[in-house]
Amino acid sequence: xxxxxxxxxxxxxxxxxxxxxxxxxxxxxxxxxxxxxxxxxxxxxxxxxxxxxxxxxxxxxxxxxxxxxxxxxxxxxxxxxxxxxxxxxxxxxxxxxxxxxxxxxxxxxxxxxxxxxxxxxxxxxxxxxxxxxxxxxxxxxxxxxxxxxxxxxxxxxxxxxxxxxxxxxxxxxxxxxxxxxxxxxxxxxxxxxxxxxxxxxxxxxxxxxxxxxxxxxxxxxxxxxxxxxxxxxxxxxxxxxxxxxxxxxxxxxxxxxxxxxxxxxxxxxxxxxxxxxxxxxxxxxxxxxxxxxxxxxxxxxxxxxxxxxxxxxxxxxxxxxxxxxxxxxxxxxxxxxxxxxxxxxxxxxxxxxxxxxxxxxxxxxxxxxxxxxxxxxxxxxxxxxxxxxxxxxxxxxxxxxxxxxxxxxxxxxxxxxx
Numbered sequence: 281x282x283x284x285x286x287x288x289x290x291x292x293x294x295x296x297x298x299x300x301x302x303x304x305x306x307x308x309x310x311x312x313x314x315x316x317x318x319x320x321x322x323x324x325x326x327x328x329x330x331x332x333x334x335x336x337x338x339x340x341x342x343x344x345x346x347x348x349x350x351x352x353x354x355x356x357x358x359x360x361x362x363x364x365x366x367x368x369x370x371x372x373x374x375x376x377x378x379x380x381x382x383x384x385x386x387x388x389x390x391x392x393x394x395x396x397x398x399x400x401x402x403x404x405x406x407x408x409x410x411x412x413x414x415x416x417x418x419x420x421x422x423x424x425x426x427x428x429x430x431x432x433x434x435x436x437x438x439x440x441x442x443x444x445x446x447x448x449x450x451x452x453x454x455x456x457x458x459x460x461x462x463x464x465x466x467x468x469x470x471x472x473x474x475x476x477x478x479x480x481x482x483x484x485x486x487x488x489x490x491x492x493x494x495x496x497x498x499x500x501x502x503x504x505x506x507x508x509x510x511x512x513x514x515x516x517x518x519x520x521x522x523x524x525x526x527x528x529x530x531x532x533x534x535x536x537x538x539x540x541x542x543x544x545x546x547x548x549x550x551x552x553x554x555x556x557x558x559x560x561x562x563x564x565x566x567x568x569x570x571x572x573x574x575x576x577x578x579x580x581x582x583x584x585x586x587x588x589x590x591x592x593x594x595x596x597x598x599x600x601x602x603x604x605x606x607x608x609x610x611x612x613x614x615x616x617x618x619x620x621x622x623x624x625x626x627x628x629x630x631x632x633x634x635x636x637x638x639x640x641x642x643x644x645x646x647x648x649x650x651x652x653x654x655x656x657x658x659x660x661x662x663x664x665x666x667x668x669x670x671x672x673x674x675x676x677x678x679x680x681x682x683x684x685x686x687x688x689x690x691x692x693x694x695x696x697x698x
Contacts, residue, residue: 327666327667329624329666329667329668329669330626330659330661330662330666330667330668330669331657331668331669331671332617332655332656332657332659332668332669332670332671333655333656333657333670333671333672333673334619334653334654334655334656334670335606335609335653335654335656336651336652336653337603337605337648337650337651337652337653337654338603338604338650338651339601339602339603339650340601340602340603340604341598341599341600341601341602342598342599342602342604342640342642343595343596343598343599344519344595344596344597344598344599344635344637345593345594345595345596345637346512346516346519346520346593346594346595346596347591347592347593347594347637347638348510348511348512348591348592348594349510349511349538349589349590349591349592350508350509350510350511350569350589350590350592351508351509351587351588351589351590352506352507352508352571352574352584352585352586352587352588352589352590353506353507353508353509353586353587354481354501354502354506354507354586355501355502355505355506355507355570356476356478356501356502357481357499357500357501357502358475358499358500358501359496359497359498359499360387360472360475360496360497360498360499360500361494361495361496361497362390362469362472362491362492362493362494362495362497363466363469363493363494364390364395364466364469364470364493365490365491365492365493366390366391366394366395366470366490366491367390367391367488367489367490367491368388368389368390368391368485368486368487368488368489368490368491369389369390369391369487369488370388370389370487371387371388371389371483371485371486371487372385372386372387372388374387374474374480375387375388375480375483375498376480376483377480377481377482377483378479378480379479379480380478380479380503380575380577381474381477381478381479381480381500382474382477383474383475383476383477384473384474385473385474386471386472386473387472387473387474387497388471388472388485388497389470389471389472390470390471390472390491391470392467392470395463395466395467395470396467398463398466398467399460399463399464399466399467401463402456402459402460402462402463402464403460405456405459405460406453406456406457406459406460408456409449409452409453409455409456409457410453410456412449412452412453413446413449413450413452413453415449416442416445416446416448416449416450417446417449419442419445420442420443420445420446423442424436472497474500476502476504477502477503477504478500478501478502478503479500479501479503479575480498480499480500481498481499481500481501481586482498482499483497483498484496484497484498484499485497485498501586503574503575503577504572504573505570505571505572505573505574506570506571506574506584506586507568507569507570507571508533508535508549508568508569508571508590508592509566509567509568510533510551510566510567510568510569510592510594511559511562511564511565511566512564512565512566512567513562513563513564514558514563514564514565515635516596517565518597519596519597519635520594520596520597521597522551522554522565522567523551523552523553523554524553524554530550530551530552530570531550531551531567531594532548532549532550532594532595533548533549533550533551533569533592533593533594534546534547534548534549534592534593535547535548535549535569535571535584535590535591535592535593536590536591536593537588537590537591538588538589538590538591539588539589541591543582545581545582547571547574547581547584547590548571548572549569549570549571549592550569550570551567551568551569551570551594552568552569552570553567553568554566554567554568555567555568569592571584599634599635599642599644601644602634602642602643602644603642603643603644603645603648604640604641604642605631605640605641605642605643605654606639606640606641606656607636607639607640607641608656609654609655609656610631610641611659614630614631614632614633615628615629615630615631616628616629616631616654616655617629617654617655617659617662618648618652618653618654618655619652619653619654619655619668619670621653624667624668624669624670625665625666625667625668626655626662626663626664626665626666626667626668627664627665628662628664629648631643631645632645653670655668657671
């Protein structure tokens, strides 16, 4: 009996031990893995300095240059018309599309037969009325002499002295003379001549064509000079002394070919007047520049063609006591990074531009000292007060692009001052 109980207890124990063992192992593993390891204190490394190149800011007098664009246009373009009707019998080689002509040159001729006949008829009519007037004059003189021989005290009747007949003959003679002059002018108008030195833009008639009075024969324009209509923005207007009335001095302009920017050709021009109102959409003022000899007939330069786009450079006033910031040094339109030269730290500063051109932004800030350094590199992360390492130029011996630009502008400023 005791052995059977012992056997039962042993059997129960054998069944309970494995689960208990498994539970003990699981609890031990859980207790071990759930313990958080003691964190090791990280040692902060020294912050690396921000590397950048710099440019020294100088207080200087900055000569302004305004750039604008426009298209070449003729200053005097007309549609050539005929003042008489007729058939075209001759067209000059100078009246072809693109051809040049001189003032007074014969461009086109009409058939003159009818006009010569009309002139002959008018000449005959003048001869008849002149003879009739002479006859009436003689008869009036004879009538006066006859009346004087009668020695009467009363004044003679005008009909007796043939005064009305004389006036009628005189009026007929004047009318015939006027008809003759008109016939002569019409005959001259059959030869259509150039009103000025110019060039043909387009001919619209052909030989053998019958035309009426005021028929358009073609479009021509003067070649002595051309014009360029240049927009000037409101920001740039205070920098220019533009002519407003006749007699104001012109403003010098240099023109370059927009279609061929690699060309070295420069055309000299002068702003001679301005339009009287601002453009309602852009608030720009348009200035009119005059270009002498645009086709190079006298100078031999490449021609400026009508409609050709050009880039205009106008020298403006000199800005005094300003600093020129290269555009690469300005971030977000109005932010720069100044360098503390003693501590070599970075400091942000907001600027207020007073003017800008293609290469520089101009400021006048008395709180920025002469000789201050400004960072020029693109800085993705630049906290205020960060340490800076100044990088040398790639080629310290060679002048930078900004330096060369400033030198060119300085030389232009000296020329303007002279």
